[in-house]
Amino acid sequence: MQPAPNTEALDEHLRVVIQALHGAVSRAMPHVKDDPKTAEKAIADCKEILDEVIEGNVSEWLK
Amino acid sequence: MFNGKVEEKDFEKQDPEYQDLLRRVLAIQADCEIGGPNLYVKNILPTAPSKVDQLIVARTAAEEVDHFRKMAKLAGDIGVDVSYVLNWPNEKRYVEAFRGSIKTWEDYAVFGFLIDRVGRYQLEEFIDCSYAPLDRVVQDSQVIREEEGHIDFGTNKTAEYAAKGGESKDRIQKAVDYWYVKGLDMFGRTESYRSERYRQWGLKRRTNAEAREQYRQECNALIEKMGLDIPDPNKGRLYF
Numbered sequence A: 001m002q003p004a005p006n007t008e009a010l011d012e013h014l015r016v017v018i019q020a021l022h023g024a025v026s027r028a029m030p031h032v033k034d035d036p037k038t039a040e041k042a043i044a045d046c047k048e049i050l051d052e053v054i055e056g057n058v059s060e061w062l063k
Numbered sequence B: 001m002f003n004g005k006v007e008e009k010d011f012e013k014q015d016p017e018y019q020d021l022l023r024r025v026l027a028i029q030a031d032c033e034i035g036g037p038n039l040y041v042k043n044i045l046p047t048a049p050s051k052v053d054q055l056i057v058a059r060t061a062a063e064e065v066d067h068f069r070k071m072a073k074l075a076g077d078i079g080v081d082v083s084y085v086l087n088w089p090n091e092k093r094y095v096e097a098f099r100g101s102i103k104t105w106e107d108y109a110v111f112g113f114l115i116d117r118v119g120r121y122q123l124e125e126f127i128d129c130s131y132a133p134l135d136r137v138v139q140d141s142q143v144i145r146e147e148e149g150h151i152d153f154g155t156n157k158t159a160e161y162a163a164k165g166g167e168s169k170d171r172i173q174k175a176v177d178y179w180y181v182k183g184l185d186m187f188g189r190t191e192s193y194r195s196e197r198y199r200q201w202g203l204k205r206r207t208n209a210e211a212r213e214q215y216r217q218e219c220n221a222l223i224e225k226m227g228l229d230i231p232d233p234n235k236g237r238l239y240f
Helices: A007-031 A036-055 B008-013 B016-047 B051-077 B083-087 B105-125 B132-139 B141-164 B166-185 B193-200 B208-225
Strands: none
Touching (some): A007 B051, A036 B016, B008 B016, B016 B051, B016 B083, B016 B193, B051 B132, B051 B141, B105 B166, B105 B208, B166 B208
């Protein structure tokens, strides 16, 4: 069975995206109260990453 | 009833009906996983009540994207490219519940309480299913555990709003009324021929009606415990 084109590349791209999101959340969560700026930056980063996911421009991702 | 276990290398040797059903169910599951973030990220991530809530929304979306990734990989490995659902507008989603947008925190809470709960039911269907790679994904506790985390968060928030009484309770009741029937509809038609074929091929365990009834009873008990009214199960339903 031939896998669909870009199966591995899409999987790898999404792994990186998910890791970046989890990294941002994990770094910010313990410091929400004592360092709100870090939390705000993490939220903005997550928003930017998720906006790209939702845009879903797969051909751009895999260039 | 088919009792075998199919590995990816043997997929092409299977009956064409089995191949079609597996391709279809993976595409729908992938679409449902990415459908959630498409409903709530735009409006809810920037407006959630606190920074902790915003981070929880981001983490929830990350987990759903990961569930999509896992389903897309399973589909891709048998030659099905499901990446088209990534740039679908919400109105095109396979499942009606994902065709709008979530604009209020109450709706986000109830979406977790009721719709992610359906998501758990759908994933549970694949436990011990005949396609071994799919069985392994759901047997790995991470996917269902994460889904349960989304459900618990939504359930707790819904209960908090209900407990506040007054306008808060009214708003959460309105959201429960809206999502309850969407959740019931997500199980599909009771007399679904395709649902029977999924069971025949060992790709699902319960009939649509059985799963819907278990879900209804589980939700009703929780709604009552929160002091909310159980919505009319027929009002606004599309599939019976």
